[in-house]
Amino acid sequence: MEIRPESIRSILATDCGSTTTKAILIERRDGQYRLVVRGEAPTTVEAPFEDVTRGVLNAVREVEELAHRRILDGERIVTPQTGDQGVDLYVSTSSAGGGLQMMVSGLVLQMTGESAQRAALGAGAIVMDVIALNDGRRPHEKIRRLRQLRPDMILLSGGTDGGDVKRVIEMAETLAAADPKPRLGAGYELPVIYAGNRDAAAMVRECLGSRTTLSVVPNLRPTLETENLRPARDAIHELFMEHVMAHAPGYKKLMSWSPVPIMPTPGAVGIIVEKIARRDRLAVVGVDIGGATTDVFSVFQEVFNRTVSANLGMSYSVSNVMAEAGLENILRWVPFEVDEVGLRNRIKNKMVRPTTIPQSLEDLVIEQAIAREALRLAFEQHKALATGLKGIQTERTISDIMSQTESGATLVNLLELGLLVGSGGVLSHAPRRAQAAFMMLDAFLPEGLTHLAVDSIFMAPQLGVLSTVHEAAATEVFERDCLIRLGAALAPIGTARSGHACVGVELVSPGRAPERRQVAFGDVALLPLPKEGVSRLTAHPERGFDLGLGKGKPLTAEVLGGVVGLIVDARGRRPFQLPGRMSERIGKLRAWNQAMGLYAREV
């Protein structure tokens, strides 16, 4: 069905999450697309319902009640809109039933293995394992692993075009010996995508063609110096619809309701992040911290990357944050003494009763300390995967050698970062917006000038899939109703003794008296910004401090309005360090909390 954007008056978009199905209604009013209402209902993929459309219908019914308009006719979404009934377009994303779970393989872990991983993650998958010739496991161990994990799909890559064929076939033979079964039942063959050396394609087909549903696409690493992920990503989306979703309960019906393919939730978020970065010519980082997982999306140097930290989250995985970060790293953000045994029990009790919420201020502070560490770890993992290509020969000059750069360095450059967007309960629903801003600041440690925002109600998935057919509607709603601009952070790079002069700032906002502030090293200052509009910032770093233009060089820039303000973070970068002594650290944390107005009382 052809979609003519100019004729779309109303849009219904749903996201079937693993626990909740969210529906939003968008209408064109006075020539602009705006969010009208949002409804939600429990997802019904699992027993006793085993039909995803039940949850979708329940969420749409809530939308109907809140918007006072009819969208359903019995159990059917009315399209197109007639009078004020029905909608012109229905789209959906899904991560229900654990989302898209994939295994990928390549010849060399750090080369084709990583490229395959990037392709799968970028398409919105959870990568359960990366199998490679040099992954340190013996063949029978790989076979056992392939059998144990029942993925939805496998992406097989390896070799550059015209390169080694034998090793690629060896990987295909390993896969054939394992004879892995798909997760959603034995009624169909496991989808396998081959995106490796094109010279091996015929032999791979011979080896796997009769046992799996094999798709052959162009090599994702045709040469060592190039990566071509798009064909593999497109094939993943196609197979997700045709083979995986079609076997999930109720999805055949859901697919028949929408003219637009159902997309994996994180894949759709990636699309909207990429579009915003391209439109505003910005380096962007987006993070979605959920109960079980944390997704990080980034666009640096026009390259999009996505990673998912499968076991870093605020409820189901909260205990894993403690296991990975270590208790001392969580406690470094807590401005009071906590008994270790008690804190460990508290975290475990949240894990076993994941829907509970902090009631006391102390409990909220601990939860936000855990969030800082979950975000920090997820970003570390992202930086390690969002890299340039590894293993390539680059021509190097003497200065390159002196600067110790290497192939495969991370693309994430915090000084270049223009916009940091957070979403997920602990950020989007923080009682004070300043808390969300400060959590992101502590976890990501942006440098120079960076704008901060949160996704108010996590609409990015629906807007991502919508943007594939109606970009204007998606970006208008994203800007006006989805994104809450918090303001910006200004963080000079450098270090000094506490209390020494660090940076002087002047902020000129329309209709307000200029605001001038000298901020000493080790301090944080918050300057108010108007909620909308543009302010003019002039910042003079002291000698030894860099705002991106060189040590001691002043910065003049435009700052967009926001509900929190301009945070001048003079706590130092490269390195950022918290005081080692507990009493000193607690004193500092309390001072920063007070400067930011984080909590209603001192904790």
Next chain:
Amino acid sequence: MAHAYTPGLRVSELVRVRRERRLPLKGEVKVKAGEPVEPASVVACTELPGNVQTLNLAAKLSLDPARVPESLTRPIGSRVHRGDVIAQGRSLFGLLSQRAHAPADGTLESVSAITGQMILREPPIPVEIHAYMRGVIAEVLPGEGAVVETEAAFMQGIFGIGGETFGPLSVATRSPDEELTPDRLGEAHRGRVIVGGCYASHATLMRARELGVAAVVVGGFDDHDLRQLLGRDLGVAITGSEELGLTLVLTEGFGRIPMAERTWRLLASHDGEQASVSGATQIRAGVLRPEVLVPHARRPAVAASAAAHPGLELGSLLRVIREPFFGRIGHVIELPPELQSLETEAQVRVACVEFCDDGSRAMVPRANVELIEV
């Protein structure tokens, strides 16, 4: 929208429990519908395909991979024993003869003329599925297993570790708020399911394991001790496959928390009876909680199934499941419909609760309470 409170864990004197006992692969079912079974009865059995060994014959025999298939001394599909010659080749103008031997017992599964690799499959691994609880076979799942059904006293815990086990129940503390200390355990507890009070320490569990106790059911346990027990920090609550030598079920949570009176009374009333216990816990989509069930031998079968949840209402008995009132039990005295502001400044739906122990009152987020089914 879904109710905003955590549904309570089930604690029932008599429910009909059905448990599907399914093989990981198709196999042979050993029972018939209507047949009585004991926990250790074998319900079904099968053989899992053996492990796979790969052998690079091209490298071993110094042959071109294309010549490897003709070097085999036995056809594909042959059964071989460890050490048997499976391939031989000549190199250096036929002067040197090299042989390849089977690295294990098994079957020659395939050989590749492209990579020169051979795949040998080891003998199948037998697997048996047991009934797990005393009951009758309600249904046979042809080729896959059976459904066992029983009428039982049943309780769910909040968290457990260790797999399925069974044994007579044995109450080892005097009250639900007493700690299960090592000195309360003795030789008589071997093979039994021990019911303690509010807490067990790592030392108690070590003593229980040493004595051969089948399972320990207590109110709380410290995470610090759990780490010591497992040798690692448990990151995600997916348990049941730990091999600890015993199963641990927590009825309330982490810390020192008196076992709920109702749970205690139920377990104590079945002291000495045969119980089946599973520590398997999975807290994500498709929640799985640990369980203790005591099939009734002496009572007539009464159908009872998962009751419809009444929801939170005035007078409901509940337990608070998060600080600052964690573990306290009280009645709902008011359910304000409007959102209320907490100390954190979050606006949420709350319940006003009067606590049973001292009659004090407090406002608690509905997300932080758990109904106690009466």
